[in-house]
Amino acid sequence: MGGSGSKLTVTTPSDREIVMTRVFDAPRDLVFEAHSSCEHMSNWWGPRKYEFASCEIDFRPGGKWRIVHRGPDGEEDGFHGEFREIVRPERIVWTFEWEGMPGHVSVDTLTLEEHEGKTTVIATSAFDSVEDRDGMLGSGMESGAAESYDRLDEYLEVLRERSVG
Secondary structure (H helix, E strand, O other): OOOOOOOOEEEOOOOOEEEEEEEEOOOHHHHHHOOOOHHHHOOOOOOOOOEEEEEEEOOOOOOEEEEEEEOOOOOEEEEEEEEEEEEOOOEEEEEEEEOOOOOOEEEEEEEEEEEOOEEEEEEEEEOOOHHHHHHHHHOOHHHHHHHHHHHHHHHHHHHHHHHHO
């Protein structure tokens, strides 16, 4: 089990936004790094019941990313987008599209704030319409994100132990 004890909070501050917030017991640089490559993301992104089928991340502004999960039934789900802004270690902005519903693209902004060795992650997803936002909320996104962040918490603990050892 991870060490932060923090849980994900999800809010809808406007009719086209979802904001997810979680505190991690890790320095901001480490949390940022965990979002920057397939090597790291394959250890925590997505629910446990899915395996990483493929991953491509060109981590630079204008760079593309694509992740494919394979479920226990062998069914694959793909997600892709493009990085719009990367400000190390404060912010990452990218587009996000689930390939099961092409054309419904969100712009996601990850903001990382460090205080006393802990990092608050604020993930804001902006949608083109209230229908797109509500569709994402109805998709099980909240439980999937909560499980991903639990896994990230556990992975950050492993990375902290590696850096100390």
